[in-house]
Amino acid sequence: MLLKKYVKTRRKVKILLLVTIVALIVITCIILLGSSSATSGTNVERLLDERFIARAYQPQSEQQQQSRDVAVALLQPQREHGVIVPEKYDEQKIKSRIMQNRLQQLKQQQQRDTEAEQARTTLDALATAVHIFYTAPVPWYKSKKPPMPAPEHPNEVALPLTTPKPVKILNTAFYPSLGLYKPSAKLLGQHFENIRSCGIGVLILSFTKPTDPALLHQIIELAPQHNLSVTFELSVAGNRTVEYLRQQLQDIATYVELPGFYRVWSQSRATLMPVLYVSNAYKLSESLGRQLCRSTSLTKSLGKEDTGALRRVLDAFFIGHIRLKSHADVLRRLCFDGFYSKLPSNGAVFASTWKNWSYLKSYALSYKMLFVPTVGPGFAERNKFPRHGDIQRHRSNGRYYGVAWRTAILNHVGFISIASYNNWPDGSQIEEVVPRAGFLDYNPGSKTKYLDLTAHWVGNFLKTRQEAAGAAQNCYELLNNTIC
Secondary structure: OHHHHHOOOHHHHHHHHHHHHHHHHHHHHHHHHHHHHHHHHOOOOOOOOHHHHHHHOOOOOHHHHHHHHHHHHHHOOOEEOOEEOOOOOOHHHHHHHHHHHHHHHHHHHHHHHHHHHHOOOOOOOOEEEEEEEEOOOOOOEEEEOOOOOOOOOOOOOOOOOOOOOOEEEEOOOEOEOOOOOOOOHHHHHHHHHHHHHOOEEEEEEEEOOOOOHHHHHHHHHHHHHHOOEEEEEEEOOOOOOHHHHHHHHHHHHHHHOOOOEOEEEEOOOOEEEEEEEEEOHHHHOOOOOOOOOOOOHHHHHOOOOOOOHHHHHOOOEEEEEOOOHHHHHHHHHOOOOEEEOOOOOOOOOOOOOHHHHHHHHHHHHHOOOEEEOEEOOOEOOOOOOOOOOOOOEOOHHHHHHHHHHHHHHHOOOOOEEEOOOOOHHHOOOOOOEOOOOOOEOOOOOOOOHHHHHHHHHHHHHHHHHHHHHHOOOOOOOOOOOEEO
């Protein structure tokens, strides 16, 4: 309506449109000129800065110029007749680059380990109440039968012409920092120094036949040089008789009087007594009878000649291995002086479950026995079908180890056993490892990670144990290195 009111002719419409177009052109030119003058006066970030390009092409040193030329040559694609040729796959270059990156990572890891070694947590005080399982020698390999050859025909049975030889397979989920070592005086000294720096005072060696007497003597003689003591763990299988146990005690009696063997003071006998661990002790319920019980005047008058027969061979403080809840009562009736859990897998059996340790501790106090919980950083058997069942336990960056220690300390136990220093087949070791392809390691953290954690928790255990020793009213806790 407005257009018809003010523009009545077609000529006036054309003039109005022309004026509008000219006005738009003038406004656009003004805007463009204003923006160009503003950008020339201010410093605006650009994708390609001319000053940066000028600096890049300034004359520099010959080495920098060569490195820049190489970089530019790598960025420029190859052309043939103006057509870009794709880069060829060079496997050798890729492998060399991967190896260089891996070497750089290993150098950085070695530098971190060196710094961690210099700042290691060590403990000056030694705790004879902390025992650790030590393996010597370590069974690095296990034998595996090779598969049978396939028959040529489906209905034919394949019969090998010769008996296939078993294949040796490395039996560890971690790789040790010292390699697949064999026991030597230098190696044992290094191990014992690491154990002593953690505050541990006693080594537990497995005493099973066939064993190397020379190696045992070497360990027992070398341990006192590092303020350590040694004790044994006897192995009792289900098919072994009491006669086998008696033979083991006779053999151990030759080591007991050595200065490096671990002994505690007995108030009732006024003498030093050795402390011995007995693995699978609950299996002796039928055959052992009362041969570990101490003979008294009453038993002699009743004519029980077998009472204390084994103690006459070697009188010691016997600590038996239990798995189930009922095994504690079995060992009590067999006259054992205490019991331990041995397996460091929480929830695998009753005795190794952390929440059951308070019950086992109270049961031991009720019958004047000793309960020894076993703590460990984890469990990692490298078997498709583990011999102990599904008891693999991840280390969880040290948290699993810490919960086990904290539970044992809160229960105010007499002493603690650690599984283990170097039981590599079970994957429960605290010894140093080195990162290697196909193996687990302690990352994130240094190779001495679990040695440092052990020293930390042993220190906490010593603090609480000193407080308990001051308030102790009986001698069944071994708080003052004394038994009844």
